[in-house]
Amino acid sequence: MIVSFLQWNVLYTEEPDKIIKLLKELKPDIFALQELTANFAIHNGKNVPDTIAKELGYDYYEKLSTGSSNESDEKFGNGIFSRLPIVNKEFQWINEYDPKVEKGYDNEYKAYVEISVRIQDKILTIGTAHMSYTHRFINYPRKRKEADKLLKILKAKRNNYIFSGDLNSRPNSYTVKSISKLLKHVGPKFSEKTWTTKPFSYRGFEETELNWRLDYIFATTDLKIVSSEIVKTDYSDHLPILVKIEVD
Numbered sequence: 088m089i090v091s092f093l094q095w096n097v098l099y100t101e102e103p104d105k106i107i108k109l110l111k112e113l114k115p116d117i118f119a120l121q122e123l124t125a126n127f128a129i130h131n132g133k134n135v136p137d138t139i140a141k142e143l144g145y146d147y148y149e150k151l152s153t154g155s156s157n158e159s160d161e162k163f164g165n166g167i168f169s170r171l172p173i174v175n176k177e178f179q180w181i182n183e184y185d186p187k188v189e190k191g192y193d194n195e196y197k198a199y200v201e202i203s204v205r206i207q208d209k210i211l212t213i214g215t216a217h218m219s220y221t222h223r224f225i226n227y228p229r230k231r232k233e234a235d236k237l238l239k240i241l242k243a244k245r246n247n248y249i250f251s252g253d254l255n256s257r258p259n260s261y262t263v264k265s266i267s268k269l270l271k272h273v274g275p276k277f278s279e280k281t282w283t284t285k286p287f288s289y290r291g292f293e294e295t296e297l298n299w300r301l302d303y304i305f306a307t308t309d310l311k312i313v314s315s316e317i318v319k320t321d322y323s324d325h326l327p328i329l330v331k332i333e334v335d
Contacts, residue, residue, distance in 0.1 A: 088206050088334050089313055090171075093118035094251035094304050095327035096217065098285075099127065099163060103135050105322045107142050113318065113329060117169045117204065119215035121253045125151050125162040136166040145169055148176040150198040155184040165200045165217050165252075174210065175203040181236040182219055182229075192220040192289075193229050199240055206334050209247060214240070216252040218262065223292050224301070226261045234262040241269050244307060247334065251304040253325060258300055270305035273330050274315035281317060285324040297326075304328055311335070 093115035097106045099122040110118065125134040140147040149166030153159055182197035201214040216237055221230045234256075241250060250270060256262040258277035281302040287294045302325055306312070313331040320326065 089331050090117060090206065090211065090334055091115045091329065091331050092213070092249060092251070092304065093318075093327055093329050094215070094302055095119070096121040096253040096302060096323060096325035098122055098323040098325065099124050100129060101323050103130060103133060103138050106135075107139055109318075109320055109322055109327070110139070110143060113327075115329065116171060117167065117213055119165065119167045119200075119213065119251045121165050121215070121217035123149060123151060123164055123166050126160040128161075136168075140168055143168070146173045148173065148200060148202050150178040150200050152196040152198070154195040155190060164198055165215050167200055167202045167213055167215055169202060169204050169213075171204040171206060171211075173202050174205050175201075175212075177201050179236075179240060181216060181240075182233040188229075193227065193233075195219065197233065199237060209334055211334055212244070212248045214244075214248070214250045216250075216254070218252065218254045218256065220255045220289075222290060224255055224257055224260070224299070226256070230256075231261055234265065237262075238265050238269065241266060244270070246307050246309045248307045249304065249310070249332065250306070251302075251328070253302050255301055263303065266303075266305055271308055273304050273306050273310075273312045273332070275317055275328070279317050281326045281328065283324045284321065284326065287324065301325070302328055304330055306332065309335075
């Protein structure tokens with residue numbers, strides 16, 4: 088059976104209706120999204136993953152948190168959605184807020200989220216993560232520690248497994264090189280960029296062009312890749328990746 092899978096950081100400020108519009112056009116069987124929100128004023132307090140799932144008629148599993156130990160009701164995180172029956176759901180923290188460390192994008196709760204779905208007589212497992220942003224995507228010690236927690240999870244995956252995410256890491260980074268030793272990269276080639284389609288500015292780092300590859304899909308070697316492409320869209324600041332995978 089051929090399964091279509093989409094990886095996409097949807098940008099927490101993007102209108103949910105636009106996210107839903109593109110998903111309706113692409114019709115993936117399974118998709119992993121990052122920067123999902125709940126209780127954000129800009130979305131009138133909507134639970135965005137629940138809104139997406141109900142509009143499309145998909146089952147889903149998400150892990151949203153406040154990011155740090157603040158008292159805000161705003162929640163932010165990852166989710167995986169499937170039109171196929173979900174038979175298992177779980178998550179693990181790969182980064183946790185430390186009150187003794189300066190607040191920043193690399194000092195927040197970050198979850199690895201996983202589901203398993205039934206495809207005829209097979210079980211396909213899908214994992215996703217949105218790794219911490221570090222200045223200019225440099226692999227600082229805290230980011231390496233986060234990567235090592237993720238790698239420990241991925242080492243246990245032997246077959247019928249897909250992993251995707253916005254890793255906030257370049258292709259030549261410790262994170263991506265290490266994952267590539269455990270799982271095969273399913274494309275498109277690393278030279279094709281996924282970020283940014285909108286201006287970005289944070290602590291002196293500014294980017295206005297599509298110059299970076301930060302988003303990836305990997306799989307175990309038993310899965311056959313039928314096709315892969317980066318989808319062009321004006322929605323979000325990341326471009327989605329769409330693959331078709333044959334599950335025997």
